[in-house]
Amino acid sequence: MTFSTVKMLSENGILSAKSMIEDLNLTQQRFVSKLPLIITILGLIGFVGNLFTFLQPTLRKNAFCIYTLSASLIDIINLSVNLCPQYFNPSPGGLFAEISDRFTCKLRLFALVVLPQLSLNLLIMSLVDRFACTFPSTSRMSRLLKLKMVPLMIFITIIISSIESLYSPLLYDIIPDYGCGVTHATENAVSYIAIHGILTPAIMVTLVGLTYRRFSRGRQRVGAVTTANQNRFRNQFVAMVFTQVFVSSFFVLQWIGMYWYFLATQYDNKTAEQWTITYFMLSLTNNFYYMINVRSFYLSTLTSRLFRETMMAGFLKLLPGNLHRQWNARNLTAPNTIGTRTVE
Template structure:
């Protein structure tokens, strides 16, 4: 009987060691570089959004203003995450090793606040499109007035700061653990609700309301004048639906894994289960930051207007690079002909 126990222990230990080696190789050779890849893609996306949304015909549109603010926050959040990942993986400095209570609270809050702010700007842009499809006499249409944009940006900033306020209250320096949550179960529940459920649900509500208004009015939706109602009226709804789906798919796994880590602590799991769990946890943690990358690429794939504008700008840039003398001499040639 004891021999069987020893044999099973050796088998489990060997399996766990093999998994540790495999997952360790994947983490060192792939996962550690994901933040850098995301930062590069996010920077390209931010530049793309900036070039498109600052076009003369779009820069005064509130939807473009809110989307551009979200892109800048995405870039800041990705940059902060890169710095944290560098200190964690390369220099072996963990943020939970902080000795300052205030430093612990505000750093943890910043890591939650920035993703919250980014997604809330997406929510604000959806609310803006909903207001744009309301009746011309509705007071809701004041939401997409250009003079109100700075006000709503400020309100979004304040709301995004308040929503994760529990991080400032619950997180603190714990002897033997460092910077961690003093109420892990409450923290997990609030994180799942605020990060994984609340924002996609609000986004879905306003997309459905916009869809209802579009069907009822068949009038102007956002940036597009509906010349072909059968095709154009659902364009924004389709793009927004992909934004919601992307946000939910990227936010929920990490929050669920975090909640599971609280409900089922590592002491209740076998060594093999812990190895698998922490690997999946790391994957979902890194994938969460795709929320800060997806905006430009999803809009390029799903929005005909966005894609058309982007390729028009790209074509102009290529032509200016290849034929700069010809393009700069065109006005002078025209003037000479006129004379």
């Protein structure tokens, strides 16, 4: 191979790398930087849809629906506080670099961590509620289905979420000439990955497995003809929460996986092209992580017929005449079976 050939190949490689960097930067500016606003708008629409549907008389006195609505409220708060500001200040670390007060720094980091964790923990509570439905009414677990227990369980969930997120304000502080930043990077990374990337998805998937096993055993012991209608409504909410768990786990793990890769390779001798790809994927997966705060309404609409019927019945109530009464008589039957337990 001649020197001119080697020189030509080298120049082509440089041009190709430069072209990829420019393409990724252009995609970042035109698409990824717009995701915070798009996701926040989708989350706001979903929150209004959940609020409208779960406050209908058919659903508002069910513990599962209260947990789901509470999680939806935390979702929109998280999107407003942690995601939407990134649209107006998309520069890396821009929001934290502007913080010069120590208390504001720690409070900001605490909100960044505790809000998404609280949303996931409330999803876990809705799973616990479905798991409690599989126990007989004489069991201690069935007490969790009572409405008077819901405020206490939500309060306990808030306390647990706060304890799980305490590491964030402890490991961040004001760094001179930088702003609000991490002071113990290794401990912060290990805590974040262990709690939010491993422990939380593991708990959700474990509860899904336990609940599914008990429902399966309940179906084998209960007559199919006498309880078919009850199981149909009960299982719609089971399918809804199961789907939300798996979708939430996916969006958590795709971000945790990329974050883990970045930490493992941050001191590697990478080319400019490799660093551009890494930062692009970090930004993309971090934005997609906030889809866990959007998924509730849309997955509920897709997976639960009762949710769709209740929402449509609520809309029809806004119309004049007796149209909504006729629709309810045809479609919304057995509304009180959503909390039905399986027979042991």
